[in-house]
Amino acid sequence: MTEAAAAAPLLAVEDLKVHFPVRSGVFQNRVGAVKAVDGVSFEIARGETLSLVGESGCGKSTTGLALMGLVKPTGGRVSFDGQEIRSFDHRALKRYRRRMQIVFQDPFSSLNPRRRVRDAIRVALDIHGVGNARERDAEVAALMQRVGLRPDQADNFPHQFSGGQRQRIGIARALALKPDIIVCDEPVSALDVSVQAQILNLLADLQRDLGVAYLFISHDLGVVEHISNRVAVMYLGKIVEIAAKAAIFAAPTHPYTEKLMRSAPTLDPRQRHSFSATTDELPSAINKPTGCPFHTRCPLATDICTAVEPPLSPRADGRLVACHHR
Amino acid sequence: MAAEQHSDSPPVIAVSDLTVEIRSDRGSYPVVADMALAVRPGETLCIVGESGCGKSMTALSLLRLLPEAARVTRGEILIDGEDLLAMNEHRVEDLRGERIAMIFQEPLTALNPVLTIGEQIAESVRQHRKVGHRAAMQRTLETLQLVQMPDAARRARQFPHELSGGMRQRAMIALALACDPRILVADEPTTALDVTIQAQILGLIEDLQQRLGTALILITHDLGVVAEVADRVVVMYAGRRVEEASVYELFDHPIHPYTLGLMGAIPRSVPGRSAAERLTDIAGTVPPPWDLPVGCAFAPRCPGASARCFAERPPFEEKRPGHFAACWEHVHD
Numbered sequence: 001m002t003e004a005a006a007a008a009p010l011l012a013v014e015d016l017k018v019h020f021p022v023r024s025g026v027f028q029n030r031v032g033a034v035k036a037v038d039g040v041s042f043e044i045a046r047g048e049t050l051s052l053v054g055e056s057g058c059g060k061s062t063t064g065l066a067l068m069g070l071v072k073p074t075g076g077r078v079s080f081d082g083q084e085i086r087s088f089d090h091r092a093l094k095r096y097r098r099r100m101q102i103v104f105q106d107p108f109s110s111l112n113p114r115r116r117v118r119d120a121i122r123v124a125l126d127i128h129g130v131g132n133a134r135e136r137d138a139e140v141a142a143l144m145q146r147v148g149l150r151p152d153q154a155d156n157f158p159h160q161f162s163g164g165q166r167q168r169i170g171i172a173r174a175l176a177l178k179p180d181i182i183v184c185d186e187p188v189s190a191l192d193v194s195v196q197a198q199i200l201n202l203l204a205d206l207q208r209d210l211g212v213a214y215l216f217i218s219h220d221l222g223v224v225e226h227i228s229n230r231v232a233v234m235y236l237g238k239i240v241e242i243a244a245k246a247a248i249f250a251a252p253t254h255p256y257t258e259k260l261m262r263s264a265p266t267l268d269p270r271q272r273h274s275f276s277a278t279t280d281e282l283p284s285a286i287n288k289p290t291g292c293p294f295h296t297r298c299p300l301a302t303d304i305c306t307a308v309e310p311p312l313s314p315r316a317d318g319r320l321v322a323c324h325h326r
Numbered sequence: 327m328a329a330e331q332h333s334d335s336p337p338v339i340a341v342s343d344l345t346v347e348i349r350s351d352r353g354s355y356p357v358v359a360d361m362a363l364a365v366r367p368g369e370t371l372c373i374v375g376e377s378g379c380g381k382s383m384t385a386l387s388l389l390r391l392l393p394e395a396a397r398v399t400r401g402e403i404l405i406d407g408e409d410l411l412a413m414n415e416h417r418v419e420d421l422r423g424e425r426i427a428m429i430f431q432e433p434l435t436a437l438n439p440v441l442t443i444g445e446q447i448a449e450s451v452r453q454h455r456k457v458g459h460r461a462a463m464q465r466t467l468e469t470l471q472l473v474q475m476p477d478a479a480r481r482a483r484q485f486p487h488e489l490s491g492g493m494r495q496r497a498m499i500a501l502a503l504a505c506d507p508r509i510l511v512a513d514e515p516t517t518a519l520d521v522t523i524q525a526q527i528l529g530l531i532e533d534l535q536q537r538l539g540t541a542l543i544l545i546t547h548d549l550g551v552v553a554e555v556a557d558r559v560v561v562m563y564a565g566r567r568v569e570e571a572s573v574y575e576l577f578d579h580p581i582h583p584y585t586l587g588l589m590g591a592i593p594r595s596v597p598g599r600s601a602a603e604r605l606t607d608i609a610g611t612v613p614p615p616w617d618l619p620v621g622c623a624f625a626p627r628c629p630g631a632s633a634r635c636f637a638e639r640p641p642f643e644e645k646r647p648g649h650f651a652a653c654w655e656h657v658h659d
Contacts, residue, residue: 055520055521055522055523056491056520162611164611192376192377192547192612193376193547193549193588193591193592194376194587194588194591194607194608195607195611196591196593197590197591197592197593197605197606197607197608198607198608198609200593200605201604201605201607204604219520219521220593221521222550222592222593223593225593226593226605227593259522260521260522262525263521263522263524263525264521264550265524265528265548265550265551265553265554266550266553266554267549267550267553267577267589267592268553268577269553269554269556269573269574269577270574272553272554273525273554274529275525275526275528275529275532275554276525276526276529277474277526277529277530277532277533278474278526278529279474279475279476279492279493279496279526280522280526281476281490281492281493282490282520
């Protein structure tokens with residue numbers, strides 16, 4: 001490894017954009033764009049967990065899919081180990097996918113119902129030509145054990161497993177190529193809380209033992225607080241705040257971060273919120289507000305917020321915040 | 327909420343000994359067994375548990391809306407002293423909406439897609455109140471304003487798909503409240519919503535309940551929501567009550583190992599637990615209702631289970647004042 005590569009973050013994302021055209025009329029003319037991801041930048045170090053948190057439509061999942069090449073970015077740069085991925089074409093992606101894998105939210109729809117679990121886990125090893133057939137089968141057994149499944153269940157089909165077990169299969173599949181980073185897209189959102197805890201513990205164990213980094217995409221602040229090293233809060237396609245976990249939970253700075261945290265239920269009936277019943281709707285991603293995207297819901301908004309978009313800029317404690325007033 | 331001031335009034339809904347069975351090619355098996363509850367005006371009872379614990383089946387049976395394969399095989403559901411299970415279908419239809427109404431998790435499937443929001447609410451008002459079109463529309467607008475629907479008159483003319491998720495849920499709450507029911511059953515009313523919208527809807531339900539004195543039965547898997555809104559809590563596991571107490575008592579002194587497990591499994595900052603700590607997960611999974619173990623259904627997953635737990639089902643009994651649980655291993659305080 002060269003000096004430069006050693007110093008570079010594992011993954012560097014700069015100004016990533018994913019815009020989807022909005023078409024209308026008989027001729028399907030392009031009338032606008034949904035800026036699902038609109039200039040997102042962050043870095044992830046080896047063995048680190050960065051969480052992307054935000055509500056439906058904020059662009060967090062699209063960011064993850066774009067990094068996997070599962071949707072095509074329309075702009076920006078992505079570097080892996082200091083090496084820029086210049087194109088998201090098939091060959092470049094194949095090399096890069098060995099090192100970056102994804103676990104999806106829904107373990108029911110992300111597994112082929114007619115494929116045995118052995119084959120579901122083994123397919124990545126086959127495609128990348130890892131070892132011979134016998135070694136691959138041994139590897140599948142080792143992976144199943146690693147994620148807490150019994151290797152003798154390898155010939156079963158996905159429907160024979162519970163939701164939590166299926167998510168373990170998804171994780172085993174992601175681990176098969178020994179990736180450096182796994183994009184976890186709401187990996188526990190579909191699971192019951194007791195099973196969710198099993199999967200979160202498993203992810204933590206794997207990180208400790210294998211040094212894998214996670215880009216953890218979630219809407220659940222409790223899960224994020226539990227698993228993250230750093231947290232990035234997204235709103236309408238932009239990161240509005242990014243900071244170390246402890247800092248952001250102790251003192252949320254962006255008014256949207258604050259609103260999110262105030263909305264999350266506590267576990268203490270003596271510390272109840274007085275939630276306001278007033279409607280306060282998320283603007284559409286097609287007609288995004290001018291200036292700061294949050295100004296339509298922000299209690300601090302002034303004239304400058306409607307006119308000028310605040311840059312994501314550093315604060316005294318090192319966090320980055322995009323706000324004119326904080 | 328407003329429980330204290332209503333503690334003398336008799337319960338508006340009282341369920342005892344309720345058993346719901348499902349008939350399938352596996353045979354008949356209970357999905358709810360020995361369920362009981364009582365809720366007074368203005369009181370909020372939360373039923374909490376994981377998928378398959380029987381909480382939604384309990385909710386549906388309170389409105390006699392059980393799916394065809396399921397039926398109540400035992401028990402009594404008294405609504406204002408009237409036995410729901412003994413009524414004819416016509417009487418039940420009169421009661422639904424008027425006396426007891428339901429809010430579902432997914433408003434898009436619960437609302438009629440080809441009728442406007444206003445038409446759906448007005449239809450319910452006309453049916454129950456026997457009033458004309460104009461009075462029904464008037465009541466519809468009032469109800470939409472009651473749930474703080476922005477731009478109510480315009481929304482009344484829109485179809486469900488034209489509204490955002492939060493507004494659809496407001497519309498469904500308006501539909502449920504249009505005829506002033508005394509009992510509201512809400513099955514995971516905020517689970518499909520984003521957290522900032524969830525906060526608004528919880529705020530709205532709480533506000534309406536305080537103003538109207540509705541008895542609320544809220545079904546949820548989320549102990550965070552329970553901590554925010556409940557007066558009393560019933561914890562269900564594998565179709566049965568395993569614990570019941572006031573919300574303060576339950577969070578201060580949880581008794582049942584399943585409740586303790588659930589609380590330990592929640593990843594959020596609980597005072598006294600560092601965030602880096604491992605979550606205490608509950609090993610294994612919920613047994614399917616057609617294959618329940620003898621004895622305590624939680625025993626195979628329970629860290630403290632003894633031989634007796636595997637052999638005999640523990641009775642649901644008072645362990646502390648007003649605090650009930652079904653556990654052999656817990657000694658009375």
